[in-house]
């Protein structure tokens with residue numbers, strides 16, 4: 058609870074004593090590139106396989122010949138948009154980007170780089186953390202969209218190549234009874250998750266105390282805490298918005 | 300000149316600094332010495348404002364820093380340069396970007412002017428042709444030098460160094476010490492150096508403050524340190540047998 062209060066104060070500190078817009082523009086751009094290039098490959102890989110595996114497993118469960126095959130791709134679509142792309146990818150994102158944010162900030166803390174910024178009169182939390190959060194909020198939804206597309210493509214490839222269903226069936230299922238609101242829901246979720254993961258990980262890294270060991274601990278705890286926060290907020294958002 | 304008035308600081312109810320007062324003179328290298336864990340770094344952090352003292356105040360040339368508003372604080376901070384124990388260079392920036400960083404954030408000078416100044420400072424600390432090296436590619440002593448270059452790049456009035464020669468060989472230590480002393484005199488700035496290295500004390504200790512368990516027990520210059528009559532200081536100064544034998548025999552240096 059005390060940690061939560063500190064987290065809220067930390068978030069508040071991001072918005073006081075800021076640098077010029079130009080500085081942030083540059084920093085955000087840099088972070089976007091780091092995040093985007095750093096995680097795109099992993100996202101493509103994981104989501105393609107996820108789509109492929111869900112297709113196979115859904116097909117394996119639908120043994121009743123009365124159920125048309127295109128239901129499979131419809132199910133895969135719903136799973137991908139609602140849960141796999143935004144939420145499961147958030148866990149991957151926490152492991153990849155969150156841990157490196159915490160590790161990077163933790164290292165800067167224990168090697169006094171953060172103190173060096175403060176002595177120069179720079180609000181270090183705002184200077185270092187705000188660009189990371191903004192970049193996450195910008196990049197994560199894009200990554201989720203990419204992951205969603207890859208997942209459906211993965212499903213398509215496996216579905217048609219292994220003979221589970223025809224290409225026409227797959228496409229038909231994908232387009233059947235499509236609710237565009239689910240896309241908005243997925244994007245809202247990804248915005249929330251991006252904020253939670255980047256801010257929690259930065260928080261954990263920024264307040265690291267001690268040495269290299271503690272940086273490792275901060276990294277790990279950044280991932281676990283953000284994952285828990287993601288899952289909790291996933292539940293509440295589903296309750297609230299669906 | 301920097302003046303501190305009755306600075307006290309406690310962590311979780313445990314007192315670390317107990318009402319420290321003193322002055323650091325302009326144009327001199329002022330040392331804060333004492334054995335490990337006596338609160339030297341905490342005192343330095345209180346002076347530069349990285350830590351808020353529980354009590355007491357810090358004056359930078361008669362400007363009250365502790366109670367200054369944000370604007371005043373950042374104005375005074377612009378006049379500070381600090382060398383950290385490990386150099387604290389930004390890992391993601393190369394040497395040139397590191398040294399230029401204070402100019403980038405604190406001034407609006409054109410790039411060329413900034414580059415000139417950076418190269419001048421790097422030359423001043425004896426580093427040339429390393430502009431594009433990353434901090435991980437240079438040695439500890441070079442990091443310290445880059446740290447000094449970064450600390451002086453914006454023409455500070457106040458220079459702070461936390462253990463400038465820890466982790467360096469004795470020869471390099473002396474070079475760094477001399478560099479700090481020269482810069483201090485050359486630009487007539489107020490320099491505060493935290494150290495527990497006796498070589499530095501004897502080499503550049505024009506004005507020395509001795510801390511012991513969070514209290515200031517003695518103040519003076521290296522000329523007087525051998526005959527202070529303070530037992531704790533003697534224990535600190537005369538750590539080995541050779542030095543102990545010297546005690547009493549040396550009256551003036």
Ligand SMILES: Nc1ncnc2c1ncn2[C@@H]1O[C@H](COP(=O)(O)OP(=O)(O)OP(=O)(O)O)[C@@H](O)[C@H]1O
Nearest residue numbers: 310311315333334335336337338339340341342495
């Ligand atoms: N942020 C902090 N929280 C709690 N205790 C602290 C903190 N910083 C320093 N201390 C305590 O204050 C005391 C003085 O520490 P300080 O770092 O000033 O020692 P020092 O004189 O610089 O020693 P050294 O020569 O080893 O660097 C130590 O006992 C340390 O445990």
Ligand SMILES: [Mg+2]
Nearest residue numbers: 339340341462
């Ligand atoms: Mg120290």
